[in-house]
Amino acid sequence: xxxxxxxxxxxxxxxxxxxxxxxxxxxxxxxxxxxxxxxxxxxxxxxxxxxxxxxxxxxxxxxxxxxxxxxxxxxxxxxxxxxxxxxxxxxxxxxxxxxxxxxxxxxxxxxxxxxxxxxxxxxxxxxxxxxxxxxxxxxxxxxxxxxxxxxxxxxxxxxxxxxxxxxxxxxxxxxxxxxxxxxxxxxxxxxxxxxxxxxxxxxxxxxxxxxxxxxxxxxxxxxxxxxxxxxxxxxxxxxxxxxxxxxxxxxxxxxxxxxxxxxxxxxxxxxxxxxxxxxxxxxxxxxxxxxxxxxxxxxxxxxxxxxxxxxxxxxxxxxxxxxxxxxxxxxxxxxxxxxxxxxxxxxxxxxxxxxxxxxxxxxxxxxxxxxxxxxxxxxxxxxxxxxxxxxxxxxxxxxxxxxxxxxxxxxxxxx
Ligand code: NG1
Numbered sequence: 001x002x003x004x005x006x007x008x009x010x011x012x013x014x015x016x017x018x019x020x021x022x023x024x025x026x027x028x029x030x031x032x033x034x035x036x037x038x039x040x041x042x043x044x045x046x047x048x049x050x051x052x053x054x055x056x057x058x059x060x061x062x063x064x065x066x067x068x069x070x071x072x073x074x075x076x077x078x079x080x081x082x083x084x085x086x087x088x089x090x091x092x093x094x095x096x097x098x099x100x101x102x103x104x105x106x107x108x109x110x111x112x113x114x115x116x117x118x119x120x121x122x123x124x125x126x127x128x129x130x131x132x133x134x135x136x137x138x139x140x141x142x143x144x145x146x147x148x149x150x151x152x153x154x155x156x157x158x159x160x161x162x163x164x165x166x167x168x169x170x171x172x173x174x175x176x177x178x179x180x181x182x183x184x185x186x187x188x189x190x191x192x193x194x195x196x197x198x199x200x201x202x203x204x205x206x207x208x209x210x211x212x213x214x215x216x217x218x219x220x221x222x223x224x225x226x227x228x229x230x231x232x233x234x235x236x237x238x239x240x241x242x243x244x245x246x247x248x249x250x251x252x253x254x255x256x257x258x259x260x261x262x263x264x265x266x267x268x269x270x271x272x273x274x275x276x277x278x279x280x281x282x283x284x285x286x287x288x289x290x291x292x293x294x295x296x297x298x299x300x301x302x303x304x305x306x307x308x309x310x311x312x313x314x315x316x317x318x319x320x321x322x323x324x325x326x327x328x329x330x331x332x333x334x335x336x337x338x339x340x341x342x343x344x345x346x347x348x349x350x351x352x353x354x355x356x357x358x359x360x361x362x363x364x365x366x367x368x369x370x371x372x373x374x375x376x377x378x379x380x381x382x383x384x385x386x387x388x389x390x391x392x393x394x395x396x397x398x399x400x401x402x403x404x405x406x407x408x409x410x411x412x413x414x415x
């Protein structure tokens with residue numbers, strides 16, 4: 001019996017009806033662009049989590065091999081629970097159940113993972129999508145299509161409090177082996193991008209945890225606010241609609257006007273200057289962002305617009321890599337390095353992430369950058385396959401690990 005089935009049986013006294021696989025992801029390039037409706041280029045990886053499930057008449061119960069918290073809620077109770085009173089991973093389960101609305105039946109769930117949850121590999125979205133698909137399959141209704149699960153998962157994570165974009169959920173649900181996934185937003189469109197087999201992708205921990213509670217959530221939401229303030233100010237200055245996302249300013253005039261933006265501004269000041277209400281600027285699915293006061297605006301906008309151009313350039317370089325993998329490696333590596341430098345200005349890097357990237361480059365990686373939200377968590381590097389072991393070893397020496405090669409893998413599915 002597989003380990004997860006044994007764990008499920010020992011917890012619930014009965015075997016599971018099935019097991020769902022939800023992979024983690026690394027983002028190759030396009031960081032902090034998704035919530036401005038600008039593109040990203042992630043790939044799902046060969047690490048992730050399994051959720052074993054079985055139907056249950058009137059309750060949802062859940063446990064995990066990795067964490068002590070459990071949930072056991074009646075269907076009636078689910079509608080009255082307050083997410084802010086829960087701690088740990090059951091918050092994501094409540095987010096999932098909330099967006100599913102009134103349930104006709106429940107489920108028994110058990111989670112096991114080989115995906116570090118320290119930040120950057122999208123463990124929160126893998127968990128959300130794994131739970132969502134397991135609850136969906138445990139119910140009697142027809143299974144929902146992946147694109148519907150993606151939309152529900154985005155909303156579920158916002159219920160938990162991070163006003164995220166949609167990169168992770170799309171990547172995890174729609175990825176295919178051997179390929180990255182270019183994702184555009186508003187409307188969402190995805191395109192598979194083959195990756196050269198002679199390259200290795202290395203994921204390495206900075207040794208600093210960046211879980212989505214407290215500190216990281218506040219840093220992240222402050223950047224989301226920074227992009228909204230920048231867009232409102234650019235709209236006002238360029239005579240365009242100020243209630244748009246930064247994607248509406250991804251053109252030469254928009255880029256040039258960024259230089260005139262204030263280094264920092266508050267929602268209150270921008271609301272006064274632009275007539276966009278502060279309630280609009282601070283809106284969120286979880287009842288409004290906490291107003292952090294002045295946040296970085298100019299560096300945030302410059303990073304986001306330039307990073308979107310780097311996504312286009314990386315996709316072009318990868319297309320060339322299909323014909324000439326060796327020739328495309330340096331251009332892709334240079335884009336990764338440029339992305340990391342830009343994220344330093346944006347404020348998402350840390351000294352540990354910086355020295356980790358330097359260590360991997362010195363060991364033979366052609367490019368390295370933080371991946372995911374940053375503020376700690378993971379970095380990725382790209383290297384010719386024969387140098388991968390040396391890069392992993394250098395990363396482990398720099399930060400104490402873990403570091404490992406990740407393979408571009410297929411997405412969410414029933415095993
Ligand atoms: P992480 O925290 O690495 O899973 C987060 C967001 C993404 C994206 C990146 C930054 C969530 C679930 N994910 O990724 O949507 O904005 O940061 O590019 O919040």
